[in-house]
Amino acid sequence: MAPAAPAAERIVVPVALAERSYDILIGRHQLCEAAEVIASRFPGARAAIVTDENLAALHAPALEACLQQAGVSATRLTVPPGEASKSYARFIELCDGLLAAKIERNDLVIALGGGVVGDLSGFAASVLRRGVRLVQIPTSLLAQVDSSVGGKTGINSSHGKNLIGAFHQPALVVCDTALLDTLSEREFKAGYAEVVKYGLIDDPAFFDWCEVNWRRVMEGGPERDHAVATACRAKAAVVARDEREDGDRALLNLGHTFAHALERLTRYDSGRLVHGEAVAIGLCLAFRFSQRLGLCPGQDAGRVAAHLAAVGLPTRLQDVPGGSGTAAEIVEAMTQDKKVKRGALTFILAHGIGRSFIAPGVAAEAAHDFIKSELAGT
Numbered sequence: 414m415a416p417a418a419p420a421a422e423r424i425v426v427p428v429a430l431a432e433r434s435y436d437i438l439i440g441r442h443q444l445c446e447a448a449e450v451i452a453s454r455f456p457g458a459r460a461a462i463v464t465d466e467n468l469a470a471l472h473a474p475a476l477e478a479c480l481q482q483a484g485v486s487a488t489r490l491t492v493p494p495g496e497a498s499k500s501y502a503r504f505i506e507l508c509d510g511l512l513a514a515k516i517e518r519n520d521l522v523i524a525l526g527g528g529v530v531g532d533l534s535g536f537a538a539s540v541l542r543r544g545v546r547l548v549q550i551p552t553s554l555l556a557q558v559d560s561s562v563g564g565k566t567g568i569n570s571s572h573g574k575n576l577i578g579a580f581h582q583p584a585l586v587v588c589d590t591a592l593l594d595t596l597s598e599r600e601f602k603a604g605y606a607e608v609v610k611y612g613l614i615d616d617p618a619f620f621d622w623c624e625v626n627w628r629r630v631m632e633g634g635p636e637r638d639h640a641v642a643t644a645c646r647a648k649a650a651v652v653a654r655d656e657r658e659d660g661d662r663a664l665l666n667l668g669h670t671f672a673h674a675l676e677r678l679t680r681y682d683s684g685r686l687v688h689g690e691a692v693a694i695g696l697c698l699a700f701r702f703s704q705r706l707g708l709c710p711g712q713d714a715g716r717v718a719a720h721l722a723a724v725g726l727p728t729r730l731q732d733v734p735g736g737s738g739t740a741a742e743i744v745e746a747m748t749q750d751k752k753v754k755r756g757a758l759t760f761i762l763a764h765g766i767g768r769s770f771i772a773p774g775v776a777a778e779a780a781h782d783f784i785k786s787e788l789a790g791t
């Protein structure tokens with residue numbers, strides 16, 4: 414095996430959650446540094462690396478070599494890649510695998526993968542022996558900017574996205590941005606939708622920056638690390654204020670009421686639609702819905718769609734391969750959204766770019782009429 418490249422400069426973003434506080438380490442070539450940190454922060458712990466088949470071939474051997482060098486003994490459990498792995502069946506298999514490996518409470522589950530591996534293994538770690546320590550080593554752009562941070566874990570049900578899960582904060586997050594060099598263009602772009610989301614929520618200057626720099630983020634220059642660090646800082650701040658989504662954290666759900674309905678209606682088929690693509694459509698719909706309700710200038714809604722389209726992301730319901738379903742089906746799927754209160758839908762809407770807000774009590778009829786007009790292209 415070729416010697417590991419030297420670790421580049423590292424950014425540390427703390428997540429302040431009292432006794433559940435942890436660091437996010439961001440930089441290129443961080444795996445061996447991460448192994449040293451693991452060995453020193455969790456002395457004597459054994460590691461169960463949970464990964465998917467793609468990462469098992471690409472990056473798991475390097476992590477294992479770094480852990481061995483640092484004196485951490487590790488075993489590996491592998492799941493098939495794709496959203497379909499966030500299922501009851503894979504969850505049971507994984508829990509049994511971790512128990513068979515005799516992973517103890519003070520050992521570590523290391524999630525090496527995208528958001529699917531992170532959510533699935535995080536959920537297993539949350540219930541195994543009533544809670545095993547979790548380290549997130551996210552390998553997709555989406556996982557580095559969003560899913561590895563904040564402690565939401567879970568699996569999907571035929572009733573809806575992420576409906577079975579738990580909050581379980583990691584003890585450490587390591588974002589090695591060099592790992593993203595092997596990510597496919599499709600998955601990179603999908604993850605980029607969650608990057609743009611932070612600008613749209615409350616950071617209009619970051620959205621301006623994204624419009625100018627998105628190509629450099631994809632190419633892997635210092636702009637990539639800047640985007641990951643900006644996103645992680647934004648997410649860390651919201652999570653520190655509202656760990657369990659009693660308030661503000663729901664802003665991170667911008668675009669997701671639509672996105673999750675589309676993922677359920679496409680049956681979590683990654684071949685048709687992946688989460689980030691669904692979010693891209695959801696962000697555009699959230700802005701156009703806000704425009705239709707007279708809350709947001711059409712110019713801003715147009716700018717959001719124009720940017721995501723320029724990147725090569727889908728922006729309309731018509732872009733869902735195989736069709737999105739009818740307005741009635743989409744609204745029905747939305748009724749399982751976790752933000753629903755006393756049967757009423759909650760959306761994250763916007764007064765403009767960087768001016769998003771939580772809108773509870775939105776009438777299903779209003780959502781239905783809007784979706785119908787979108788499907789009709791009017």
Ligand SMILES: NC(=O)c1ccc[n+]([C@@H]2O[C@H](COP(=O)([O-])OP(=O)(O)OC[C@H]3O[C@@H](n4cnc5c(N)ncnc54)[C@H](O)[C@@H]3O)[C@@H](O)[C@H]2O)c1
Pocket residue numbers: 465466467468471494495496499526527528529530532552553554555556559560561562563564565566575592593594595596597600603604687688689
């Ligand atoms: N918990 C949270 O807060 C949170 C936040 C956002 C999204 N999510 C969840 O995350 C999931 C989506 O995550 P995702 O977009 O990472 O999908 P994913 O985990 O399916 O990864 C995307 C694909 O890229 C491959 N891949 C990952 N890293 C790679 C690399 N470095 N090189 C080559 N291939 C690589 C994977 O094998 C997979 O095929 C969804 O289930 C979504 O609901 C959770």
Ligand SMILES: O=C(O)C(=O)C[C@@H](O)[C@H](O)[C@H](O)COP(=O)(O)O
Pocket residue numbers: 559563565574575607658662663665666669751
């Ligand atoms: O961390 C959060 O909070 C988010 O909402 C981030 C989202 O990007 C992510 O997709 C999350 O899994 C959605 O949460 P859910 O509670 O709607 O399942």
Ligand SMILES: [Zn+2]
Pocket residue numbers: 559607669688692
């Ligand atoms: Zn998301």
